[in-house]
Amino acid sequence: MRLRCPFCGRTYSSLIPPTCSCGEPLVMEYDYESIDTSRWEHRRMGVWRYRELLPDVHEIISLYEGGTPLIRAKLGDELGLRVFIKDETRNPTGSFRDRLVTVAVSYGLPHAGNGFIVASNGNAAASLAAYAARAGKEAYTVVPKLIEGSKLAQIVAFGAKVIRYGESVDEGISYAEGLAEGRGLYNVTPESNIVGLEGQKTLAFELWEELNPTHVIVPTGSGSNLYSIYKGFSELLRIGAIEEVPKLIAVQAEQCSPIASEVLGVEPKAEPTRALALYVKNPFMKELAVGAVEESEGTAVLVGEDELDLGARLLAREGVFAEYASSVVVPALMELAESGYFERDDRIALVVTSCGLKGMGAEGTGRERFTVGGTKLDILRLLKERSMYGYEIWEALERTLKYQAVYQHLRELEGLGLIEESNRRGRRVYYTLTEKGRRFLEALFL
Numbered sequence: 001m002r003l004r005c006p007f008c009g010r011t012y013s014s015l016i017p018p019t020c021s022c023g024e025p026l027v028m029e030y031d032y033e034s035i036d037t038s039r040w041e042h043r044r045m046g047v048w049r050y051r052e053l054l055p056d057v058h059e060i061i062s063l064y065e066g067g068t069p070l071i072r073a074k075l076g077d078e079l080g081l082r083v084f085i086k087d088e089t090r091n092p093t094g095s096f097r098d099r100l101v102t103v104a105v106s107y108g109l110p111h112a113g114n115g116f117i118v119a120s121n122g123n124a125a126a127s128l129a130a131y132a133a134r135a136g137k138e139a140y141t142v143v144p145k146l147i148e149g150s151k152l153a154q155i156v157a158f159g160a161k162v163i164r165y166g167e168s169v170d171e172g173i174s175y176a177e178g179l180a181e182g183r184g185l186y187n188v189t190p191e192s193n194i195v196g197l198e199g200q201k202t203l204a205f206e207l208w209e210e211l212n213p214t215h216v217i218v219p220t221g222s223g224s225n226l227y228s229i230y231k232g233f234s235e236l237l238r239i240g241a242i243e244e245v246p247k248l249i250a251v252q253a254e255q256c257s258p259i260a261s262e263v264l265g266v267e268p269k270a271e272p273t274r275a276l277a278l279y280v281k282n283p284f285m286k287e288l289a290v291g292a293v294e295e296s297e298g299t300a301v302l303v304g305e306d307e308l309d310l311g312a313r314l315l316a317r318e319g320v321f322a323e324y325a326s327s328v329v330v331p332a333l334m335e336l337a338e339s340g341y342f343e344r345d346d347r348i349a350l351v352v353t354s355c356g357l358k359g360m361g362a363e364g365t366g367r368e369r370f371t372v373g374g375t376k377l378d379i380l381r382l383l384k385e386r387s388m389y390g391y392e393i394w395e396a397l398e399r400t401l402k403y404q405a406v407y408q409h410l411r412e413l414e415g416l417g418l419i420e421e422s423n424r425r426g427r428r429v430y431y432t433l434t435e436k437g438r439r440f441l442e443a444l445f446l
Contacts, residue, residue: 001055002029003194016107016195025288027231028055028198035239040209047099047202053235054198057106061135065091065098066202070210073318073350075330079337083348084211086203087320093130093154094355095123096203096225103199104188105131112137112186119143119176119189121169121221121277122151123354128188129158140185142172146272146279148323150360156440167272169222170282190224191284197228203351204232213246213349215298215342217329220250221278223259223289225353230292246349247298250289251332253278253305259289260300274308277325277354299341301332315352323359326352375401376409380433380441383419389428413437 003012004027005020012026019025035052043049045067048060068090076083088096101124105116115138118128125141132139139160143152144167155162163179165172173191180187190196203225207213218226226248233245252260253273258281261268270281283289293300303311311327329350336342375397382388382396394406410431413419418437422430433441 003027004029016193018190018192018194026194028194030235032235032238037239037241040205045206047102047199050202050205053205054103054202055107055195057103057109059106059109060102061105061109061131062102063092063098063130063134065102066206068206070207070349071318071320075314075318075333076348079334080344081337081342081346081348083333083350084213085315085318085320086207086349086351088203088351088353089320089322089326089355093123093127094358095127096200096351096353097124097127098131099199099202100124100190100196100224100228101127101131101188101199104193104196105135105137107195108186108188108193109135109137114184115139115186117142117176117180117183117185117187117189119169119172119191121279122147122155123277123358124188124190125160125162126151126154126158126358129155129160132160133158140176140179140183142176142179144168144172144279146276148276148359151358154358159439168279168281170280170284173284191222197224197231200225200228201232201235204229204236207349208233208236208242211347211349212242214346215247215249215348216351217249217251217301217332217348218351219275219278219326219328219353220252220259220289220300221280221325222283223250223280223285223292225351226250226259227285227288227292229351230296233296245296248293248296249298249332249336250293250300251303251328252300253308253328254302255279255305256281257302258283259286260302262286262290263293263300264302266302274305275303275324275328276359277323278328299336301335303328303331307331312356320352321356322352323354323356325359326354375405376413379406379409379413380418380437383431383433384438384441387422387430387432389425389430391428393431 007024008022047066069087071085073083091098116132117140119142129139141160142163165175220226236242253275255271255273256279258268308324311330314330315322419431420434422432
């Protein structure tokens with residue numbers, strides 16, 4: 001394994017930077033002439049089945065990720081096409097990011113004395129939280145303010161620290177880099193460390209073994225998965241396993257479309273979308289993703305907000321529960337089929353990246369229906385110090401807030417299991433944090 005700059009030729013062999021000193025993105029390369037794919041046939045399905053094309057590690061941290069099902073889509077039969085669903089919701093934490101994190105954590109373990117960190121819009125953060133717990137290491141996750149409550153709950157459940165920063169994930173990348181340097185953390189954010197992308201490319205290897213597709217339709221936010229899949233197929237081409245790379249189709253929401261709009265030559269938008277995991281305003285991997293589409297002779301599709309529910313419903317008919325950010329592949333397929341883009345003998349793979357349970361708790365604007373923020377967080381902070389009753393809390397808040405509103409917040413926090421009644425003194429009801437509430441605060445703040 002080596003890292004090479006395709007522009008100036010400089011090579012690297014130590015810790016993985018994302019770019020060469022000349023500014024160009026680095027590429028991780030292997031001894032392709034020695035690769036014998038027949039060895040893979042006798043190994044368990046999953047990411048580490050393809051270890052000859054993965055970084056060398058001393059210890060594998062795995063939850064048996066990869067090896068996800070490929071399902072023949074009934075919708076394809078209705079369209080007169082051969083369509084297959086690559087169901088990445090079946091990964092250990094419910095998303096394709098487990099492929100990235102198993103490799104990044106395994107490789108970074110010797111360098112993660114103080115733990116790991118990632119900037120993520122939710123899925124990679126949940127994945128890191130699980131794999132770091134498995135490795136016995138601390139995990140720090142920098143997530144945007146616009147994130148589904150279900151993803152936050154998953155991150156906190158695994159014991160990771162949560163830092164809310166910025167509105168979209170790209171705003172938190174440099175912040176995570178600063179924390180990594182200042183606290184001695186190993187950064188697995190793909191824009192800051194390309195090693196994890198090697199895990200994501202194994203999706204391409206599985207598709208080749210199961211289908212050898214002619215087209216792969218990919219939900220696209222940061223562009224890292226699209227580029228990873230392209231790299232995987234490019235390596236299969238290089239070792240002679242395939243004759244050409246399948247056409248890659250990038251799908252983005254119309255509301256936030258920096259990559260797809262570049263491919264299509266239209267004006268991009270950078271606004272919140274209900275497909276919240278695709279809300280990346282300035283993707284660091286835009287050029288690599290656009291290059292992957294163009295070099296594979298693929299295309300891009302923009303999906304409207306009114307099409308997201310349709311995509312989710314049609315996937316549910318197939319027995320696949322996907323979040324909106326994954327469901328975009330269905331209306332994209334239908335639009336391309338209607339335009340005559342496909343041939344009848346094409347083999348089309350829809351990559352469904354994340355489970356629908358992870359997308360719960362988002363309104364049409366992409367904002368959480370409920371977030372423990374503002375006044376509720378202030379109440380939790382107060383109760384962390386000592387038990388208090390309603391009027392006492394109201395006075396301590398020192399803000400323009402109706403007295404009765406305090407009790408509404410207290411009821412909601414009690415319903416969430418974060419606080420409980422500790423005792424009564426006359427008419428005064430005192431509240432205190434539950435153990436869950438204490439863990440929540442510990443996870444939410446450094």
